[in-house]
Amino acid sequence: MAKKRPADVVKDDRAFRESFVCELGPAGAEIGPLVDRICTRLAEHGIDAARLDDACLALTEAINNVHEHAYGGEGGPVSVAAEGRSGRFSLTLRDRGTGMKGILPGERLPSCDAGLETLPEGGFGWFMIRQLADSVEYSSKSGRNTLRLVFANPASQRDPP
């Protein structure tokens, strides 16, 4: 694909494919700026505001998980490939940390019914990813983990199953 001048990519419905790489440090301070950078580009590719929020949130949760769990808070490299067009796009997150086995977490919300003292202070991340993306695929092979999130546009709610 020919490189476009910045003026040409504003509200463009042509297919795009871009990769972003980042070395996460132990504090994870790079996550916010990385997601901002990706979401700014998605906006330039014509993704509407509601889906953009969904994508930013889901991607933040996914990278937080990589930082906290796959890399155990010690940092490491991540890459994000964004591709599609404004009507349908995907974000593919890759890392080289510890992979997950079995079914993906977050099928249900942590229980909030047992009173104030037992309210969950975590465990929302995977639930949010599943709610925000239209499809979620994960694989862990030979030390490489891949999470692919697909978003359909412009619906901002997940399609009914």
Added chain:
Amino acid sequence: MQLNHERKGDTVIVTVAEPRLDASMAVAFKEGFRRIVGPDVPHAVLDLSNVEFLDSSGLGALVTALKYMGGERRLDLVGLQPLVEKVLALTRMDKVFSIRSSLDEALGA
């Protein structure tokens, strides 16, 4: 992490002066909220009008603040931006928190 605060009668208003309440801010927020509000204040209002982005770690920090207040004391949230509202609704935490439409409403209620 910058938290501003103001006391009005029995109420402490805590304003998050940051555009994001996320994983990198969560620990500082929990500590700051505790330090500002203290154990004896009966009513705290958390003004989130500057917060454009909340992730699940930021949400966890809000839950920690709510638990810190306990059942006897009140915590109201005001100034929710659309994405913050969305995260609370998605996780059904909008049913757990007391969300007020304005600071005046939180102070008058």
